Amino acid sequence: xxxxxxxxxxxxxxxxxxxxxxxxxFLIANAIPGDPVAANLGQRAMSDPEIVEAFRREWGLxxxxxxxxxxxxxxxxxxxxxxxxxxxxxxxxxxKSFLPATFELxxxxxxxxxxxxxAFGISSAVWRNTVLDFVVRLIxxxxxxxxxxxxxxxxxxIFYSRLHWLxxxxxxxxxxxxPPTFTGLYTLxxxxxxxxxxxxxxxxxxxxxxxxxxxxxxxxIARVTRSSMLEVxxxxxxxxxxxxxxxxxxxxxxxxxxxxxxxxxxxxxxxxGNLLSGAVLTETIFAWPGIGRYAFRASVSLDFPAIMGVSLxxxxxxVATNLVVDVLxxxxxxxxxxx
Amino acid sequence: xxxYVRFTIMLILLAGLIVPMSGMxxxxxxxxxxxxxxxxxxxxxxxxxxxTSSMIHQAVYDTLVTFPPDSVDRIVPExxxxxxxxxxxxxxxxxxxxxxxxxxxxPMTADDVVFSFMRAKNITGNPSFLAETIESVEAIDDYTVxxxxxxxxxxxxxxxxxxxxxVMDADEVIAHxxxxxxxxxEEDAAEDWLNQNSVGTGPYILESWDPQVETVLVRNPNYxxxxxxxxxxxxxxxxxxATQKISLEAGEIDIALDITADQVPAxxxxxxxxxxxxxxxxxxxLLCNQDEEIGGPxxxxxxxxxxxxxxxxxxxxxxxxxxxxQPASVIPVGFFGAFDTDQAFxxxxxxxxxxxxxxxxxxxxxxxLQYPEFTVRGIDLSTLAQKVQADxxxxxxxxxxxxxxxxxxxxxxxxxxxxxxxxxxxxxxQDPVDYxxxxxxxxxxxxxxxxxxxxxxxxxxxxxxxxxxxDDEARLEIFADIQEYLQQNGPWAPLVQPxxxxxYQAGLQGVVFNTQWIIDFALLSY
Numbered sequence: 001x002x003x004x005x006x007x008x009x010x011x012x013x014x015x016x017x018x019x020x021x022x023x024x025x026f027l028i029a030n031a032i033p034g035d036p037v038a039a040n041l042g043q044r045a046m047s048d049p050e051i052v053e054a055f056r057r058e059w060g061l062x063x064x065x066x067x068x069x070x071x072x073x074x075x076x077x078x079x080x081x082x083x084x085x086x087x088x089x090x091x092x093x094x095x096k097s098f099l100p101a102t103f104e105l106x107x108x109x110x111x112x113x114x115x116x117x118x119a120f121g122i123s124s125a126v127w128r129n130t131v132l133d134f135v136v137r138l139i140x141x142x143x144x145x146x147x148x149x150x151x152x153x154x155x156x157x158i159f160y161s162r163l164h165w166l167x168x169x170x171x172x173x174x175x176x177x178x179p180p181t182f183t184g185l186y187t188l189x190x191x192x193x194x195x196x197x198x199x200x201x202x203x204x205x206x207x208x209x210x211x212x213x214x215x216x217x218x219x220x221i222a223r224v225t226r227s228s229m230l231e232v233x234x235x236x237x238x239x240x241x242x243x244x245x246x247x248x249x250x251x252x253x254x255x256x257x258x259x260x261x262x263x264x265x266x267x268x269x270x271x272x273g274n275l276l277s278g279a280v281l282t283e284t285i286f287a288w289p290g291i292g293r294y295a296f297r298a299s300v301s302l303d304f305p306a307i308m309g310v311s312l313x314x315x316x317x318x319v320a321t322n323l324v325v326d327v328l329x330x331x332x333x334x335x336x337x338x339x
Numbered sequence: 340x341x342x343y344v345r346f347t348i349m350l351i352l353l354a355g356l357i358v359p360m361s362g363m364x365x366x367x368x369x370x371x372x373x374x375x376x377x378x379x380x381x382x383x384x385x386x387x388x389x390x391t392s393s394m395i396h397q398a399v400y401d402t403l404v405t406f407p408p409d410s411v412d413r414i415v416p417e418x419x420x421x422x423x424x425x426x427x428x429x430x431x432x433x434x435x436x437x438x439x440x441x442x443x444x445x446p447m448t449a450d451d452v453v454f455s456f457m458r459a460k461n462i463t464g465n466p467s468f469l470a471e472t473i474e475s476v477e478a479i480d481d482y483t484v485x486x487x488x489x490x491x492x493x494x495x496x497x498x499x500x501x502x503x504x505x506v507m508d509a510d511e512v513i514a515h516x517x518x519x520x521x522x523x524x525e526e527d528a529a530e531d532w533l534n535q536n537s538v539g540t541g542p543y544i545l546e547s548w549d550p551q552v553e554t555v556l557v558r559n560p561n562y563x564x565x566x567x568x569x570x571x572x573x574x575x576x577x578x579x580x581a582t583q584k585i586s587l588e589a590g591e592i593d594i595a596l597d598i599t600a601d602q603v604p605a606x607x608x609x610x611x612x613x614x615x616x617x618x619x620x621x622x623x624x625l626l627c628n629q630d631e632e633i634g635g636p637x638x639x640x641x642x643x644x645x646x647x648x649x650x651x652x653x654x655x656x657x658x659x660x661x662x663x664x665q666p667a668s669v670i671p672v673g674f675f676g677a678f679d680t681d682q683a684f685x686x687x688x689x690x691x692x693x694x695x696x697x698x699x700x701x702x703x704x705x706x707x708l709q710y711p712e713f714t715v716r717g718i719d720l721s722t723l724a725q726k727v728q729a730d731x732x733x734x735x736x737x738x739x740x741x742x743x744x745x746x747x748x749x750x751x752x753x754x755x756x757x758x759x760x761x762x763x764x765x766x767x768x769q770d771p772v773d774y775x776x777x778x779x780x781x782x783x784x785x786x787x788x789x790x791x792x793x794x795x796x797x798x799x800x801x802x803x804x805x806x807x808x809x810d811d812e813a814r815l816e817i818f819a820d821i822q823e824y825l826q827q828n829g830p831w832a833p834l835v836q837p838x839x840x841x842x843y844q845a846g847l848q849g850v851v852f853n854t855q856w857i858i859d860f861a862l863l864s865y
Contacts, residue, residue, distance in 0.1 A: 032746075034744075034746030034747055034750065035746075038746060038749050038750065039746055040465075041465055042388050042465055042466070042468070042767060043764075043767065043782065044468045044776075044782070045388070045465050045466070045467070045468045046753075047468075048467075048468045048471065050463055051463050051465070051467055051468060054463035054464075054524050055465075057524075058524070087380075087550055088380060088381050088530065089550070094550075097549075097550070153581050153585070156582065156585050157585060160589055161585045161589045164589065168582070168585065168586050168589055168591055169575075169577055169582050169585075170552070170575060171552075173591075174370075174372050174553075174573055174575060174591065174592075284578050284579050285579045285581065285582050286582070287575070287577045287578060287579070287582060289549075289550075289551040289552045289576070293551065293578070294551070300745075300746075302746065
């Protein structure tokens, strides 16, 4: 099957999948015991029937669930995700303002995780059972098991509060104005606007939360790369390549790595999807206005429109990353191309 | 080519303009950076109902009357120079200052008050319940306003201090879609604009609000009072207390508004930082259901009194840390008419055991304690519940902890299904009348099935008088009687009133906590 047919087919499958997701999240959101009125109105406002009625009318909660769902789907088809009860703004506006922050941070983190993780994994496999291997394995175990909350505070304390090497919470210093909005990614927008100072500031602000987020991913990728590489290095074709007299670097980078990377790509794809769906703890500690905190706030206040918007967005992210991973598989593994 | 030359010359001229301007700004502008866990739901006074909104409204709007900076037990003039109340308590007449202009430059008159109040009432938003007793608002002349009530409301002045009664420039709000008629709930369209702009008479103007990122205020050049020290206030959203502390230590923020009691000792050791400790108006209490089918032994008045005697209040204060205090009743210490901490209950285990024996439980009993898994102003309710469990074990009562997810448990509490519960109450407005809700037949009283039918006539009579009495002397007496009654009777055991802590760069002056608006930025200076 040609690649583009495969991609088109996968895209078509997304439609029923997303409709299913709206239905399931709508049912779950409505089934939990808890009333959005209680979650959003003050104690006294709640005992005023006029205010409660106005609240239900304003948010469409006075209609049967089926009607609410159909209205939601209808609005969705028109690109309208409704208005958030908590933020009182259109959910689309909220997502537009919170997603870029998460996207920028996750991308930064996945790049760190990918580069470090793959490098660690390869060197650890190639120099197996050496001091290097031991150190790398220790780092990956620590990366996977260190609580994010603790790591974030320790790094902030050392590099921000004590050494003043890196900036603290937020996406920019207080004194730095955000760049004009094109993409919502401060690094990209400041470059587009030619604001070097803002670019550097935004980049520096990414470092600490980026490394905190990447710590887990790095550990995970390093471990997967190492074991996958070890497996491949023991295969006969690698021995053949070596016996042909090829340089060891060529053997590892050209022959072994290409095959060892297949499971690694899956892990990277899933990790990226995870990062993009928001990291509540990291976002909270670094005062990062991202999608994770938004989702958290939406769920504790039973903010149905926001919960639905975030669920849809996260599903889209996972579907998209999975698709990219599968396409990469096709490119990496010739057997799948003919199949 | 000529275009190119002209462009270059313009660039040079522009650069010449901009560089000295930015230099000047850097020299002269005084900026205050605040670290705060933002709770803003809206900045439209008619719709907002969160602590952060109240804080911003205090800076950008004024109200007819207000509180002194550091207390809420006295009412002082603000936009109204004076006022009088009709004998039947149904009409309040306010005489406005004549020298006040809005940040827009327009003079503030009675029409603006009428529009702002009627809009607040008719939008039927979250804070509109505060306007419940207001029948109509009338401009008698340019600087005289009359508020007509549907029933006497001794708490009216205290309610008028709430941000929902901010006086706004009516013309500007109308120009941006504002509506004050009875259909305002549907027709008013000014919220989005009011989230980014302010049209008040306060010392500051709202420059921008970027939700979950920051709120920026700039000085109001048309302010009628003494100009504030800071030209610009940047309120950065820093949700985590630990991060606020680190940012303060790094010198990036001037003041951290949400630090916790356990961070205070470490901060006090730092010479560059000062700590303010005050008392919050929240009351955390135990409740006992008056319905025997739900409350079991907890519905017995003797058991309820025994519980109040059995609690180790000093131990709870230690657990709470900071400037937490033990309230003497459900009315927070610091409110008009509230008993002070020295009138609070003392632990007496022998008396508690006697009372239990008298009630028919010499060997105690077993009971579930229901509470939400939640942290109230730095106090983890689960920890507090364990303390209650340990304290009551000493008098033979076996407490089983039954925590619940907050929204689920809230339903149980609000529907009166908890036999023995641990909850808290934050005031809706700063007047003891708000605490009449704890009495029989009222909002909180009904949550423990304390009704007109099963309550003493004595407390019912006090309740009815408290709701209408206008005279301060008489009010003091009534609330003293209510508090005395609740110490000896009734389903409540108030445990603790948590503290409030701010930490700030040494040298910052004017830091005080106010229950109504958290902090007044206009009072701060270096």
